[in-house]
Amino acid sequence: MFRHVVLLEFDDTTTDEHIEHVVTQLHALPAALPVLRSYIVGRDLGLAPGNAHLAVIAEFDDIDGYIAYRDDPTHRRIIDESIVPHLRSRTASQFHDDQDG
């Protein structure tokens, strides 16, 4: 299993409604991208100061699936139009599941 994790922190001007709009758009991706074997989008509960606002965990069979997702035009449009203009910071990682190498 190939996994991609992203944590997004939005700037102070970003409304709750906008973050929910981002979540809704991201949720539409798996139906259009069968390479997404699992796709979790989570809004932070605010338990700890400094937490990211939004987490995305995407699972693929292999790196080719990840690349297809990464470069998908609809996904890029969400990033460019709805995420980047409101972003304070972004941290990501891609890795193989340690349970299967």
Next chain:
Amino acid sequence: MFRHVVLLEFDDTTTDEHIEHVVTQLHALPAALPVLRSYIVGRDLGLAPGNAHLAVIAEFDDIDGYIAYRDDPTHRRIIDESIVPHLRSRTASQFHDDQDG
């Protein structure tokens, strides 16, 4: 399902062996902490510049399980002795799985 995601970036002096040592220590936690329903520790593949070095995805039945993991003495010792002294940055989020509310 309650999820906790952490992305860790280590400083430039941190060796590959040390990161592997951290991974080994973290991998021992689920056997001692049954509240951990799933525990994935992944080392970044280096596909993108600026990626975090290490990702942790922990799943719990509920927030109480997360708190037990967060405050577990063995876990705290790994954080205090093996992670914090080598840390450049840490980003985290806790959230309910969007698929079950």
